[in-house]
Amino acid sequence: MAKHEIKSPIPGTFFRKPSPDEPPFKERGDKVAKGDTIALVEVMKTFHEIKADVEGTIVSFPVEDGEPVTAGLTIAELD
Template identity: 50%
Template sequence: MALKTIQAPLPGTFYRSPAPDQPSFKVEGDTVSVGDTIGLIEVMKTFVPVAAEEAGKVVAFHVENEDAVMAGQPLYDLEG
């Protein structure tokens, strides 16, 4: 199975859950389908969903909740 590293599409703050008191969208080991939300990137009070473009399994995250990210920075690894 191929391992693919998914990168941040834009700079901002990465959130792994929809709200502080809510569970993460996905965690390591979860399977994802095309269109599943993996996280959110906040840019100037606008939240942009990071959606899976391929089906597979989340192997590892490269960033933590509320980490600042730059466009092109690795977010997570997907095994497909």
């Protein structure tokens, strides 16, 4: 199966955790279902959930937690 990329639809700051004190939504190797929340992007003080648009297994997170992202940037790769 080809790798599937999940992209951020908006620019902002990328977060893998629902809040700083909580564990990440997903880890590498986790299976995800369509509609699962993978990460948050904070844009102008509003948090936007990034959801999986297909089912699969997470291969990588190309962006570090807390880093800025641009619209269209890949934030997770699924297998």
